[in-house]
Amino acid sequence: MMINPRAEILLKLLIERYIAEGQPVGSRTLAKHAGLELSSATIRNIMADLEELGLVRSPHTSAGRVPTQLGYRLFVDSLLTIRPLQSEHVRRIEGDLGADHEPQQLLEAASALLSQITQLTGVVRVPRRDQAAFRHLEFLTLSPKRLLAILVTQDGRVHNRVLQPTRTYSPAQLTEAANYFNATYSGMQLTDVRKALVDSLKQDSEDMQSVIRAVVEMANAVVSEVRGEDEVVVSGESNLFGIPEIDSARLRQLFEAFNTKQDLLHLLDQSMQAGGIQIFIGSESGYEPLEDCSFVTASYSLDGRVVGTLGVIGPTRMPYEQVISIVDVTARLLSGALSSDGYIDFPQPPASS
Amino acid sequence: MMINPRAEILLKLLIERYIAEGQPVGSRTLAKHAGLELSSATIRNIMADLEELGLVRSPHTSAGRVPTQLGYRLFVDSLLTIRPLQSEHVRRIEGDLGADHEPQQLLEAASALLSQITQLTGVVRVPRRDQAAFRHLEFLTLSPKRLLAILVTQDGRVHNRVLQPTRTYSPAQLTEAANYFNATYSGMQLTDVRKALVDSLKQDSEDMQSVIRAVVEMANAVVSEVRGEDEVVVSGESNLFGIPEIDSARLRQLFEAFNTKQDLLHLLDQSMQAGGIQIFIGSESGYEPLEDCSFVTASYSLDGRVVGTLGVIGPTRMPYEQVISIVDVTARLLSGALSSDGYIDFPQPPASS
DNA sequence: TGTTAGCACTCAATTAAATAGAGTGCTAAT
DNA sequence: ATTAGCACTCTATTTAATTGAGTGCTAACA
Missing domain, CATH: 3.30.450.40 (GAF domain)
Known part of the structure; x- marks a missing residue:
């Protein structure tokens, strides 16, 4: 989008003013504040050009001009003077x-x-949960039927999930399983952990101990959880x-x-x-x-x-x-x-x- | 608030109709639908009475009547026929x-x-956190400087909090402390747990081991936490x-x-x-x-x-x-x-x- | 004494017309 | 290329007129 420098100045002024006032800006106003020695009639000619280019438009015949979406686009892309924050x-x-x-x-x-x-x-x-890096997993027995899984990610966030496993596990078993996980997957991105878990479920499906297998399944559930937690x-x-x-x-x-x-x-x-x-x-x-x-x-x-x-x-x-x-x-x-x-x-x- | 049965019927009808339509209800409308053989003029007299009692009002001279707050109050208190839910x-x-x-x-x-x-x-x-009953407390070391406290209440909710203790504890120490808590305070309401903790901090301030004391302080922080968690x-x-x-x-x-x-x-x-x-x-x-x-x-x-x-x-x-x-x-x-x-x-x- | 018919009146809402003002487009002159 | 100037357009605001719903009140009636 090429427009001549004078038109640029005017468009910039127009948009700035429109943003500040919220009212369509007329040619007289622009003429007075542009710092260019131009009459309002000339400005009107230029405005007609800008309108043809789709950068501004009139809400109706006898209103000033307001920026179009395209006008704003040009403005933020190349006209804008970014002001350092107070x-x-x-x-x-x-x-x-x-x-x-x-x-x-x-x-x-x-x-x-x-x-x-x-x-x-x-x-x-x-931050997306599944892009976070795994740091720590821990199981906590809530009741014979419920298990609380606590997942800590590298970014310091803590995620809880209650699981309802099909069988019960001793605290020792759970600790052992958690330790294994923490050692194996520490630092890995959660998506990758999940892939690894799925793989290991596939591969070792038979020779894996049933306890381990069940725990892997649970861990998978925890890691791949989608619901809740405001995103x-x-x-x-x-x-x-x-x-x-x-x-x-x-x-x-x-x-x-x-x-x-x-x-x-x-x-x-x-x-x-x-x-x-x-x-x-x-x-x-x-x-x-x-x-x-x-x-x-x-x-x-x-x-x-x-x-x-x-x-x-x-x-x-x-x-x-x-x-x-x-x-x-x-x-x-x-x-x-x-x-x-x-x-x-x-x-x-x-x-x- | 005593009004005669006829007025009651009319008020009820008026409010029902107003709720349904959202428009002020006039005397003619009421006369037609009340099922009482009354002319609109009579209804107008009754409306004037109800207005005097502050149960209805006219938005302006030539509009029908709408219920006032008092009218609604009477309605829900004694006129309303509760409809069983579909x-x-x-x-x-x-x-x-x-x-x-x-x-x-x-x-x-x-x-x-x-x-x-x-x-x-x-x-x-x-449910208020502090009115829930204590069930389980667990500490998890996140890093040398950070400790994750996990509090489970009787209602099944899980609360996390990261603590930054002044010294470090071994996992064994933390487990022991948690065990002690879980045994001592299980089932108690959280407010009471808190009171008990504060008391024990006061009383045993000197003869308590410093480790225990520190842990009690941490537990207190966890239990009394106010921030966050949508209420x-x-x-x-x-x-x-x-x-x-x-x-x-x-x-x-x-x-x-x-x-x-x-x-x-x-x-x-x-x-x-x-x-x-x-x-x-x-x-x-x-x-x-x-x-x-x-x-x-x-x-x-x-x-x-x-x-x-x-x-x-x-x-x-x-x-x-x-x-x-x-x-x-x-x-x-x-x-x-x-x-x-x-x-x-x-x-x-x-x-x- | 309670009820009713009827009429004058009020007020909101809608429509119509009149007016003012801002700003444009266009033309003719510079 | 720029500008002065004028006719024109359209919005916004004000004012007036009209309509209609519904009331309050009075006088007659059961």
């Missing part, structure tokens, strides 16, 4: 993401920060009330999306693969509820490995300069907090190929 | 609250059921969109209340003490966000002991007959599911005085 906010984030919190708390704090600072909705995708933390949903470009019907769709979390998750995973900062404007996300919204995401990492994404959802007309830096800084500091917070004191597993 | 719904609830689910899942299922069947918002207050499960918030008597500002307040959960919790606790079915109409709850809403609650129990409450939040103009029976049945079946589901296979603790 140090006040940086301090706030640093403070809240200070060490000495458990991972889950950190994620929740990050989500809360995103929503509070931007006054929009904050979203954090919790995404959403905060500040109610900040989306009272935003004029999000009407009640949209709002409802959005809230339903926040509850389902399915689509959100998909979108976040998408940008996890992309890495870095990612911006979905309007329908670019491909999800109807986000039609009039933008979604600014960044991925965060644990010891250099990308493990999740976080971001901010708000109206397409959002202050991108600020939001982008807030998302960026939060992602960085969260990465730092997760990595440095002392949960990892075992050597890292080799990266899985 | 067996289709009963089956649904029975199915979803079938045994073989973990407690947390049951609570979530109950909340989902409430919201889906009523098409309003379902709320379940999770109330809310479902179907978005069902409140598009209800005409709940405007956008109210809706926002409601959603904020759902997020904070503080007020909700307080209200639920209130009705836990009352036991049975409880209905808060409009401002009766004392919380502004619930101004135009009603809150129908019932308490549920575990083995005969009330441990929590659940309910439905919707507009004051809600179909009480149905909502009440749905809430009632859900509470009963949840109680059953929680009690019978096999988590309890130890003898019950003596009731605390």
Whole structure:
């Protein structure tokens, strides 16, 4: 998309002003503030060009212009002057993401920060369980029929699951089995552990002792568990009330999306693969509820490995300069907090190929 | 509040009709459907009486009447004919609250059921941690500096907490300490365990071995933990969109209340003490966000002991007959599911005085 | 004394018309 | 290429007129 520098300046000004005011911007206003010595008539000509290119449009004949989705896209891609985050906010984030919190708390704090600072909705995708590295498994007998399996992953998170095995095991048997696991699979990514378990179930199906076999089956159940455990933390949903470009019907769709979390998750995973900062404007996300919204995401990492994404959802007309830096800084500091917070004191597993 | 039977019939009809239609009900309509051979003029006289009593009011001079909060109160207290729940719904609830689910899942299922069947918002207050009975404590070394404490309560719930003790303990020491706890406090209510721990810290402060003392301190931290762990499960918030008597500002307040959960919790606790079915109409709850809403609650129990409450939040103009029976049945079946589901296979603790 | 018919009245809701204002597109001149 | 200027369009707001539902009140009636 090539447009001449003068048109660029005007488009930038128009979008900035529209984001600030929320009203269509007219040619006179632009003429006054552009710093170019141009009359409003000239501006109108340029606007007509921009409209032809699909970068702006008029809500109706006698209104000023507003940016189109394409206009916003050009804006964030090449016009935007990213503003460094106010140090006040940086301090706030640093403070809240200070060490000495458990991972889950950190994620929740990050989500809360995103929503509070931007006054929009904050979203954090919790690291995928199955991509975490295995650290420790432990069985606890709850009752003759119930067994509590406790799985600790390298990132410091603890996962519980109650099992109802078909037979009973002595504490000694369970301890032994757990020890075996912990020794064998420590540091391996959970998906790989699972593969290994499935393999061993296939291969040794006959010569394996039935006890071991049963325990392997249980471990498999624990490791491959899908249900429950929130995969995404959403905060500040109610900040989306009272935003004029999000009407009640949209709002409802959005809230339903926040509850389902399915689509959100998909979108976040998408940008996890992309890495870095990612911006979905309007329908670019491909999800109807986000039609009039933008979604600014960044991925965060644990010891250099990308493990999740976080971001901010708000109206397409959002202050991108600020939001982008807030998302960026939060992602960085969260990465730092997760990595440095002392949960990892075992050597890292080799990266899985 | 005494009113004559004829007025009662009319008030009941008026409220039923208003709940069904959402429009002020006029005297002609009432005259036609009341089954009393009365002219609209007579009805108007009666309405004037009811208005004087504060049971109905006119939105304006030439509209019909709508119930006031007081009117609704009288209605639910003595006019209401409770309709047994459609067996289709009963089956649904029975199915979803079938045994073989973990407690947390049951609570979530109950909340989902409430919201889906009523098409309003379902709320379940999770049993208070500190009122649960102690069952099992276990320590797990995560790293030299971090210790995972796992607390299992009699109701089958599992609580984790990461501790950062000032010194390190050998696995043997931890096992021993845990064993001691499990033997000593099994079956006791958590609040009482806590009291006992605090006492023992005070009394034996000098002659206690430092290891034991430290472990007692850790256990105390685990048992008395407050943070995290959702105390109330809310479902179907978005069902409140598009209800005409709940405007956008109210809706926002409601959603904020759902997020904070503080007020909700307080209200639920209130009705836990009352036991049975409880209905808060409009401002009766004392919380502004619930101004135009009603809150129908019932308490549920575990083995005969009330441990929590659940309910439905919707507009004051809600179909009480149905909502009440749905809430009632859900509470009963949840109680059953929680009690019978096999988590309890130890003898019950003596009731605390 | 309770009930009813009937009529005047009130008020919200809807429609229609009038007005003001912002901002455009286009043309002709520079 | 730029600009002044004017006709035009469309929204938003105000005002007025109309309709209809439903009431309150009164006077007559059982």
